Amino acid sequence: MSNTEQNSLDRLKDGIRRFQTEVYPQHSSEYEYAATHPQTPHSLVITCSDSRIDIETVTGSKPGEIFVARNVGNIVPEYGTSGDGIAAVVEYAITALKVKHVVVCGHSDCGAMKALKAGGKPDGLPAVTNWLANGASAGDSNPELPALTEKNVLLQLEHLQTHPAVKKGLAEGTLELSGWVYDIATGDVRVHTSQSGKFEATLQGKGATAA
Numbered sequence: 001m002s003n004t005e006q007n008s009l010d011r012l013k014d015g016i017r018r019f020q021t022e023v024y025p026q027h028s029s030e031y032e033y034a035a036t037h038p039q040t041p042h043s044l045v046i047t048c049s050d051s052r053i054d055i056e057t058v059t060g061s062k063p064g065e066i067f068v069a070r071n072v073g074n075i076v077p078e079y080g081t082s083g084d085g086i087a088a089v090v091e092y093a094i095t096a097l098k099v100k101h102v103v104v105c106g107h108s109d110c111g112a113m114k115a116l117k118a119g120g121k122p123d124g125l126p127a128v129t130n131w132l133a134n135g136a137s138a139g140d141s142n143p144e145l146p147a148l149t150e151k152n153v154l155l156q157l158e159h160l161q162t163h164p165a166v167k168k169g170l171a172e173g174t175l176e177l178s179g180w181v182y183d184i185a186t187g188d189v190r191v192h193t194s195q196s197g198k199f200e201a202t203l204q205g206k207g208a209t210a211a
């Protein structure tokens, strides 16, 4: 094991010890409740793997409240194509856990969106290249990065609607979808719904619609 790996594991273990000695004791009843009751998350949030996104903190969610899937570029391949992992998450969240809402959340300064803007074939990253093909059409007509990020969120919401569980939930009126863009630097979250038809700031006076 290299020093770097050792240091990384030590950092993680330090974090676990802080959790166990400082965080857990203050919230032990919440954790004990969560562990002894079936999970009933109200929403599924699909966001990017980017290490700067702390989606539980951003949404004020406690353990048990949101089901989360993360991948490079917050991508949802069309049903039956290349994304069995994400398809299983969507199916399980909607059919078994009966979440009422699915969010696709993109973000500012996304490396995946930058790669798409540059043509979607990053050097030396064949798996990423294959994965990004699921977002390629968001880069059509070469939009600026903020617009591309929004277009990708809307594209993935379209893909989401090819999944049988989503189709069924929408048809029966038991499921809603929204698309978000989270701005890491400002904390703004702009939300797009089929009703609004545009990305709107969550907090009045913040996050003017980009692009």
Ligand SMILES: [Zn+2]
Binding pocket: 048, 049, 050, 072, 073, 074, 107, 109, 110, 111, 112, 113
């Ligand atoms: Zn990202």
